Amino acid sequence: MTHKGIVVIDFGSQYTQLIARRIREMKVYSEIISPSVADKFNYSTVSGIILSGGPNSVYDKESPTISNRIFSLDIPILGICYGMQLIAIKNSGVVSHSQEREYGRSNLTILSRDVIFKAVKNKSIVWMSHSDKVKEIPKGYVKIAMSENSETAAMKHSQKQIYGFQFHPEVHHTQFGYTMLHNFVIFICRAKQDWTSKNFIERTVEEIKEQANGKIVISGISGGVDSTVASVLVKRAVGKHLKGFLIDTGLLRYNEGRETVECLKRTINMDVEYVDSAKLFLRRLKNVEDPEEKRRIIGKTFIEVFADKAKSFKNAEFLVQGTIYPDRIESQSQKGPSHVIKTHHNVGGLPKNMKFKLIEPLKELFKDEVRRIGIDLEIPSELILRHPFPGPGLGIRILGAVTEESVIMLQKADKIYLDVLKERHEYGNIWQAFAVLLPVKTVGVMGDQRTYDNVIALRAVTSVDGMTADWYGFSKETLQEISKRIINEVKGVNRVVYDISTKPPSTIEWE
Numbered sequence: 001m002t003h004k005g006i007v008v009i010d011f012g013s014q015y016t017q018l019i020a021r022r023i024r025e026m027k028v029y030s031e032i033i034s035p036s037v038a039d040k041f042n043y044s045t046v047s048g049i050i051l052s053g054g055p056n057s058v059y060d061k062e063s064p065t066i067s068n069r070i071f072s073l074d075i076p077i078l079g080i081c082y083g084m085q086l087i088a089i090k091n092s093g094v095v096s097h098s099q100e101r102e103y104g105r106s107n108l109t110i111l112s113r114d115v116i117f118k119a120v121k122n123k124s125i126v127w128m129s130h131s132d133k134v135k136e137i138p139k140g141y142v143k144i145a146m147s148e149n150s151e152t153a154a155m156k157h158s159q160k161q162i163y164g165f166q167f168h169p170e171v172h173h174t175q176f177g178y179t180m181l182h183n184f185v186i187f188i189c190r191a192k193q194d195w196t197s198k199n200f201i202e203r204t205v206e207e208i209k210e211q212a213n214g215k216i217v218i219s220g221i222s223g224g225v226d227s228t229v230a231s232v233l234v235k236r237a238v239g240k241h242l243k244g245f246l247i248d249t250g251l252l253r254y255n256e257g258r259e260t261v262e263c264l265k266r267t268i269n270m271d272v273e274y275v276d277s278a279k280l281f282l283r284r285l286k287n288v289e290d291p292e293e294k295r296r297i298i299g300k301t302f303i304e305v306f307a308d309k310a311k312s313f314k315n316a317e318f319l320v321q322g323t324i325y326p327d328r329i330e331s332q333s334q335k336g337p338s339h340v341i342k343t344h345h346n347v348g349g350l351p352k353n354m355k356f357k358l359i360e361p362l363k364e365l366f367k368d369e370v371r372r373i374g375i376d377l378e379i380p381s382e383l384i385l386r387h388p389f390p391g392p393g394l395g396i397r398i399l400g401a402v403t404e405e406s407v408i409m410l411q412k413a414d415k416i417y418l419d420v421l422k423e424r425h426e427y428g429n430i431w432q433a434f435a436v437l438l439p440v441k442t443v444g445v446m447g448d449q450r451t452y453d454n455v456i457a458l459r460a461v462t463s464v465d466g467m468t469a470d471w472y473g474f475s476k477e478t479l480q481e482i483s484k485r486i487i488n489e490v491k492g493v494n495r496v497v498y499d500i501s502t503k504p505p506s507t508i509e510w511e
Contacts, residue, residue, distance in 0.1 A: 004192045005029030005030055005047060005191060005195070006029070006030045006046070006048045006191060007032075008031065009032075009035060009049065011052050011054030012052075012053075015168055015170050019050055021368075026182055026191075027193040028192065028193055029194075029364075031364075038070065047076075047192070048076040048191060049076070049078070051077065051078070051084075053083060057095075058082065058089045068090055071090070071091065071160075074160075076161035076188045079163070084155070084166055087138070088137060091138035094135040094136035095134055104128065106127075106128045107125060108123065108126045108146075112145075114156060115183060116163055116180055116183045119179050120176040124175040126147065126153070126174045127167055127171045127173040128149075133151075134155070134166070141164075142158050152166065153166045165180070169181050197369070197373050198376065200365075206237075211357075211359060212238050215317040216241050216318070217242050217316065217317075218242075218313045218316045218319055219231040219242060219320035220246075220247065220319075220320075221244050221272060222247075223252060223257060223260040223383075226322030226323075226370055228374070228379060228384070229370050229379065230320050230322040232377050242270070243271055243316065244272040245272065245273040246274055247302065247305050248275065248276050249298065249393055250281050251298070251392065253394070253415070254414065260383065261274045263382065263383060264383075277301075280301060282403070284301055286403075287401055289401050294395045294396060298393070299391070318358070319357070319359065320360075320361075322362055323362065326366065371384055387427075387431070387432045388431075394410050396511040397436050397437065398410055399436065399437065406437055409437060410435060410456075412489065414435040417434070417486070418433065420482050426478065431464075432463070432466075433460040435486075436458075436459060438454070438455040438456070440454075441455070442455055442495045444494030446494065451494045453493055453494035455497060456486055456497075457497050457510070458482065459510070463508075468502075469502060469503040471502060474498070479498060483496040
């Protein structure tokens, strides 16, 4: 840890990343580590420690744990849910199964006006999610709050700055949750509030200058936010020594590859080469309908083209990757309940025989922080504010076999859809909007003639982080304009439908 920030030890909670994000909103750096490295971690620059929740019971044999060393470090500690129960059991308290599971909203009764409850109203709503509870608090600890079903909803050590919450202050449903976390981080831990985009840019540029040391750096730019911001940061550090290229798989949005290259050249004078590999990708996808097989082929082909192109830069020593913090968290296997969620191409997918040293300037950032850095770097809004786009591109938005004809059809429909949203100033209100080409044909009537053509489905959702999503409520007039234009302007389409499913149970993408 290079910052005087907060360490979050992750015991498998679905809210762990949310804890880190809340702390960074306070302009304080936070880092997530697994229990497997907690005992070896260097805490010399740490202002505070948070023990996350988790799905296990602390008294189960296979439950993740930590040594008692952490309680002798003289660093403020906050245990949340499982974290509180772990504090109790590691200090000779008693944790038992609750006869009544406490899940959802609960009223918090504050018993002691500790600094952690500064500006927190009594009887405020907190969010509970547990089936175990602290039956007996450890010696030296006192109860500072209770709820309807938790006699000990919060506790603290009488001498040390060690706290436990049975509820989740990091979630939106806890009324004064952010206030409680702020009280812990700022007033108790006295953490330094120096995690700003300006400071990050200045520090990162200097680090890249030192790392690259005048050598050639290459960057494979996808057109997405992460790779674009990473490349612009590196360019600010190494200038003309950065050489970029963009691989067009033929599955990008309408003219996206060429427009991205032209935009980067025009606005920030970046040396970017356009690589047209559309025919290769389409040839390998011929007659392939299974979405997982399409993903595998697209990913494998992309790596091959990338590696081959990278070889042409014979004097290059460094490779830029747009790895962001969630990529690293999701891609590392952790002791206990956490498992590898997915392997990201920018974490472990590149060939082992590529001899480049990596420059990963965004590896400490969450997605929203990346966008903020991009704005401060004055990257054009058409690049930095784009909606999320899947790695396999339109290959997984064409349900069924991918052909040149189907790609062109979907690109045109998708462009019309997004153009209308931008014209009506609705694009910025939506987390993600896109068109899908369905593998069915329907009967229609055009010019008094029977047609038997394709169906386009529209998807638009609102979300905070993509984990949950609700469909966007368009006006009748907006949907009418989109449908009319697609059917009139895209040959081969005679029907448009709108997807009104939420996530869960549906996913945002269709494949």
